[in-house]
Amino acid sequence: MNSEKKGELSELKASLRQFAGSRAPGSTEAKRELFKKVISYMTIGIDVSGLFTEMIMGSGATSDLVLKKMCYLYLCSYAASNSELALLTINFLQKDCQDEDPMIRGLALRSLCSLRVKNLVEYLLGPLKTAIRDSNPYVRTMAAMGILKLYYLAPASCNEGEFVPALKRLLMNDPDPQVVANAVCALQEIFDKEAESGSGPNVNGKDWLLSKEVIYTLLNRIRDFSEWAQCIILALAAEYVPQEPDEIFDIMNLLEDRLQHANSAVVLATTKVFLHLTMSMADVHQQVYERIKAPLLTLISTGSPELAYAVLSHLHLLVTRAPMLFAADYKHFYCRFSDPSYVKKLKLEMLTAVANEANTYDIVTELSEYAANVDVVIARESVRAVGQIALQSYDVNGIVDRLLQFLDMDTDYITAETLVLVKDLLRKYPEWAESCVAVIGGVSHTAVSEQPAKAALVWMLGEYGQDVPDAPYVLESIVENWAEEESETVRLEILTAVAKLFFKRALECHRLLGRVLKLGTEDGNQDVHDRALLYYRLLQQGADVAQKVINPEKRAVNEFAETQSSEAKDRIFDEFNTLSVVYRQPSFQFMAKEQPKAGASSEEDPATPTGVLQGGGDFAHQELLSGAEKEEVAAPPPTASNGAETYSAPNVLDIMSGPPANGNAASVSGDPFATSTGAPVADNAPSSSGGGAGGLDDLLGGFGGQSTSQPQPPPPAPALQLVPRPTLDAGTFQRKWGQLPVGQAVEDSFAPAALAKLTTPQALLRHMASNSIACMASGGNAPTFRFFFYAQNADASGFFLVELIVNTAKGTASTKVKAEQAHLVEPFVQMYRTALQSF
Structure with missing residues (x-):
């Protein structure tokens, strides 16, 4: 701090002392100006802790609420970093907690609980106990949140002080809805924290919070709560498991008017309650879809673009689960000129998802108009949407004609997208080859610059070159630019296309094939080099052998790989009305807890599994590595x-x-x-x-050489020992799960006593952790729960990955085990089943 600032602080300190105990007319306005200057200095990072005593003296002699607020802000900012200064505030704050003005009492209590100094915990207990019984609801509201702050600061003191029972009484009996809402929020955090740690007197407190009595008490008063509080209560109701079918209809009738609420968060939270309550009732669940349709469509039309995007994301999730849901309402998803690009893109996905036999013509006609959009991204997406609808087997005849007409637009990016889609279309519908190839043959390869489109064009020339007169000569001109071609994908397609065309037009492609094989074997990319070498070896074995591998009989592709499995969608559906729906990922993928490094010491309780994440996700269909890196071998060309x-x-x-x-x-x-x-x-x-x-x-x-060695029998399975506390991050688990095959699948049954414990899934996680099997993710709702476990061999040579699906209604447990060391699957499964059956 420079000398000028030091001088200003000295003058400020003297002024604060001058007005400290003054009650003269105009002194309050002067104090406000001085306090404002202190707060402004604090905001820009200047250390004003030297004014601590003067600030307390200046606000202690006044009852002005504005001065009190600024003083409390100052105290909370410096108390946590300086416990000696914080001690000076205790008498001042305790005195204010007994002030006649309830606003001052509430603000003082909030500041007292926000000091975050463990040495001062004993001074919080008395004011909190008094504030809980205060006649003013604002003070009781601050007391409810103050108990939560006390719990994070000193859990033992919170439990010993009987504050949790006091929160329960506030929840059930307090007439003020804001006090009840704060009590619910505080209890939920306390119960979740203790359930996660597996210790404390309230480890099963969430069961009380989800009891029929509490849920019905909150829902009967839901109209009295603020919108924020309603969302909290509705989220709690979504976790409630009714014991009788009549309860489901009672709750739905009680919340019916919430679907018409003006706040979108309340509407989506109510929708989640309806969907989760009726999961086990197929007919009612379908009716719920019909009921929630109108409110959600209204939010899209009347809300902001950001709100429309969030609601559309939820609608897209619902459509993937019930494709016919919005089939008749497809016009709601037509793009408007004023829509931003991110909303238009999502609407195009919705149009693709709702397309069926009845509306395909109208949707494709609308999408074809978007192909001329000045926004290149939207134009590309519209062409892709047309192609995706064609792959869904809806009115293929008209869609093929539309796709081929895109080539007449003579636009680079439209031509590129169309070529890729026509390739996929021919893979699924080979019968359209004649119409497509007649048009594709007129496309100049020099006009195609994008690598995926060039690869698609080369593929079609190789696959249907017998119907394109100039195919060998087009491929020859493409081969001329082999050295300038940066994409290994295109070079691989060139190799395959020339090899295929050789079997159809041998005389024209004889020299071209030889040249391509030579270029391929000299290529620096390992994949290109290996494929060229493979084709060369196959040709050495004879025409029949080579043709069976390189140019087999065409077979239509019935199904294309989904970008996301139904299992992943189910996991995201469990997290409805959260960011998981917008990101299209389970929460553990973007909120994963940091894992300790292998070999690092951990202060955690060994019985507590690391990385337990609620919600779960599909590990097998996310962003997986493409495979092990190939060894760079400099083969002599x-x-x-x-x-x-x-x-x-x-x-x-x-x-x-x-x-x-x-x-x-x-x-x-x-x-x-x-x-x-x-x-x-x-x-x-x-x-x-x-x-x-x-x-x-x-x-x-030696391709074709025979090995004279006899196969050796597999070694006996060795004894297995596991690392007591294995460590594995979520990304590695995800990658390994996608790469490893299922080693063994088993079915077990749970005893009634074990099923009773599963009302709290954390009990199973702690039990498995005590057997050296940690949990990576868990999720689901009764009666079905899903867990992902992992364990590590004691010599750190490999991991075991486990998926467990428990159905509490049937008392069954289905397990899939994957292992990096296949010969250890059997001993691990035995150890795992022993641990599971002892639960």
């Missing part, structure tokens, strides 16, 4: 013997000059698939230093 003259040879194998590994020259007869007559190369043949065909043979270890 084949070299040509006479440069360009090599391509004039009639035999495709002649492009790989140099004798094969067996020392015999390849045949140069008219048969383009003639191979050497020598013996096959052994698996352990040495590498050829010349880099010719022999070098290629050696790289694969």
Whole structure:
């Protein structure tokens, strides 16, 4: 701090002392100006802790509420970092807690509980006990939240002081709705915290909060609460499990008018209650969909763009679960000119989702208009939407014509998107090849610059090149630019397309195939190199063998891979009315708790599982790694013997000059698939230093060679020991779950005593953790709960991943086990089942 600021603070301190005990006319306004200046200095980061005594003196001698508020803000800002100064505030704040003005009493109590100094906890207990019985509801409101602050500061003192029973009395009996709402919020946090830690007198407190008596008490008064409080109570009601069907209808009738509320959060929270209560009643659940349709569509039309996006995200989730829900209301999802791009994009997804036989023509017509949109992103998305509808088998005839008309627009990005979609369309509907290829043949490859579109065009030229007269020559001109092609995907497609076309038009593609194989084996990308080498090896084995692998009989693709599994959608549905729906991810993926590093010491209770996250998610269908990194092997590429003259040879194998590994020259007869007559190369043949065909043979270890070694029986399963407290982060779990196959699936049954414990799933998590099996995620609602566990081998050589689905109504437990070491699956399953059955 410079000398100028120090001088200002000295003057400010003297002024505060001057007006400290003054009650003269105008002194209150002067104190306000001084206090404002102190708060402004504090806001910009200047240390004004030296004015602590003067601030207390200045506000202690006045009953002005504005001065009190500024003083309380100052005290709370500096008390946590300086416990000695905080001690000076106790008498001042305790005195204000007994003030005649209830606003001052409430503000003083809030400030007293916000000091966050453990040494001062004993001074909070008396004012809190008094405030809970205060006649003014504002003071009781502050007391409810003050108990929660006390719990986070000193849980033992909170429990010993009988504050939790006091909160329960406020919840059940207090006439003021805001006091009840704060009591609900405080109790919910306390019960969740103790359930997570697995200790404390209120570890099963959530069961009381979700009891029929409490839920009915809150719902009967829901109209009296603020919108914020209504959302909290509705979220609590969504977790309630009715014991009788009549309760479901009672709650729905009670909340019927909440669907017409002006606040969107209340409407969505009520929708969640209706959907979750009727999950086990299929007919009623369908009627609920019909009932919630009108309120949600109204929110889209009348709300802000941000609100429309949030509601559309929830509608999209509902449509994926019940596709016919909004089929007749598709016009609500037409894009308006004033809609921002993010809303338009989501509306296009909705139009794709609601398309069926009855509305496909109208939807595709509307989407075709969007293809001319000046917004490039929306134009692309509209073309993709048309293609997605075509893949859903709705009126394919008209949609194909629409897609092909997009090529006439002569727009680069529209042409690129159309080519990719036509490729997918031909994979599913080969019968449309004649119409599509006739148009695709007129597309110039020089006008296609985007890599996915270029790869799609090359694929079609290879797959249907017999119907395109210029296909070999188009591919030849593309091969000319091999060195400039940056995408390995396009180079792989070129390899495959030329190889396929060779079997259909051999004379025209003979030299082209030889050239492409040579370029491929010399390519720096390992995938391209390996595929070219594979094709070369297959051609050595003969025409029939090569054709079966490279150019097999076409089969229509009935189903394309979903971007998200139904299991993941179910998990997101469990978190309805949260950000999980907007992000389209279970909450654990963007709220994952930080895991301790392997080998690091942990202060946690060993019985407490690390990384327990509610909600869960689909580990197998999220962003997984594409696979293990390939080892970079510098394989010696084949070299040509006479440069360009090599391509004039009639035999495709002649492009790989140099004798094969067996020392015999390849045949140069008219048969383009003639191979050497020598013996096959052994698996352990040495590498050829010349880099010719022999070098290629050696790289694969002798393609076609026979191994004389006999298969060895698997070793016996060793004894298994687990790490007591395994550590694994959520991202690694997700990746491993997607990569590993299911090692074993088992079914078990739960005893009635065990099912009774499952009313609190945390009990199972603690039990499994005590058996060295930790929980990564858990979620679900009665009667179905889902858990993901993991364990680690004691020598840290691998992990075991487990999915457990428990149905409390049937008393069954279904388990899938995946392991990095397959031979340890059986002993682990035995250990796991023993732990599960002892629960």
